[in-house]
Amino acid sequence: MAEYIFGRNAVLELLNSNKVEVLYVQKGNLKGSIEKIIGKAKDDKIVIKYVDKNKLDNISQGGTHQGVAAAVLEYKYFQVDDILNEAYEKKEDPFIIILDEIEDPHNLGAIIRTAEVAGAHGVIIPKRRSATVNSVVHKASAGATSYLKIAKVTNITETIKYLKAKNIFIYGADGEAKSFYNETNLTGPIGIVVGNEGKGITKLVKQNCDELIKIPMFGNINSLNASNAAAIILYEVVRQRNEEK
Numbered sequence: 001m002a003e004y005i006f007g008r009n010a011v012l013e014l015l016n017s018n019k020v021e022v023l024y025v026q027k028g029n030l031k032g033s034i035e036k037i038i039g040k041a042k043d044d045k046i047v048i049k050y051v052d053k054n055k056l057d058n059i060s061q062g063g064t065h066q067g068v069a070a071a072v073l074e075y076k077y078f079q080v081d082d083i084l085n086e087a088y089e090k091k092e093d094p095f096i097i098i099l100d101e102i103e104d105p106h107n108l109g110a111i112i113r114t115a116e117v118a119g120a121h122g123v124i125i126p127k128r129r130s131a132t133v134n135s136v137v138h139k140a141s142a143g144a145t146s147y148l149k150i151a152k153v154t155n156i157t158e159t160i161k162y163l164k165a166k167n168i169f170i171y172g173a174d175g176e177a178k179s180f181y182n183e184t185n186l187t188g189p190i191g192i193v194v195g196n197e198g199k200g201i202t203k204l205v206k207q208n209c210d211e212l213i214k215i216p217m218f219g220n221i222n223s224l225n226a227s228n229a230a231a232i233i234l235y236e237v238v239r240q241r242n243e244e245k
């Protein structure tokens with residue numbers, strides 16, 4: 001069952017933290033701060049439903065709704081083992097994307113979308129210093145957050161060690177790597193680490209990767225956008241896996 005928040009200040013706060021799934025506005029009640037709320041929801045491309053007062057009275061169960069309520073988007077994160085089990089149940093080698101502090105929700109959404117389309121089994125993000133699955137990510141993923149398993153972990157390095165103990169080979173995507181991504185064998189059980197937009201993969205995480213791989217660059221800019229880099233590498237994994245069959 002959806003959880004609802006009501007009242008103008010509470011709804012605006014929820015909008016600012018990108019956690020509104022659907023906005024409910026009382027028909028005809030469009031004056032004052034409600035205009036700001038509707039404007040923000042429109043900017044964020046959130047579904048707005050104009051409803052009768054009765055509907056809002058029901059949602060708020062007698063509370064003061066001031067003509068507005070919102071359904072809260074709460075993503076239920078999976079465990080790393082759920083991602084592994086998804087692969088094992090499908091009798092496939094695990095194919096996991098590990099995001100080391102991706103901060104931009106649009107990048108996170110885009111990577112989740114590519115990972116889902118590429119047939120990966122899940123995406124792992126850290127609890128801290130990372131974008132989390134909110135309405136912006138949900139939209140940027142084109143709804144892929146509803147299909148792909150996303151796990152939120154306390155420590156990426158520990159998770160990598162855990163995956164390595166399960167015979168999963170961990171590649172770090174790094175523009176300074178020696179090996180080229182397309183000359184590296186990316187078949188078998190693998191995890192691909194993609195780093196933060198500004199600082200790349202953190203030192204400790206990098207040290208714990210089995211191998212670093214790079215996408216060649218020929219221009220003046222010293223890196224690709226994280227979600228573009230992820231897409232290029234994920235599709236090389238797809239290519240190699242299909243060639244293997």
Ligand SMILES: C[S@@+](CC[C@H](N)C(=O)[O-])C[C@H]1O[C@@H](n2cnc3c(N)ncnc32)[C@H](O)[C@@H]1O
Pocket residue numbers: 172173174175176193194195196197198199200201213214215216217222223224225226227229230
């Ligand atoms: C914007 S880049 C980070 C740039 C950062 N200044 C650095 O030193 O890594 C974000 C992430 O995208 C991936 N990436 C970007 N360009 C890449 C390339 N040429 N080869 C492999 N990965 C790349 C890496 O995972 C990187 O951590």
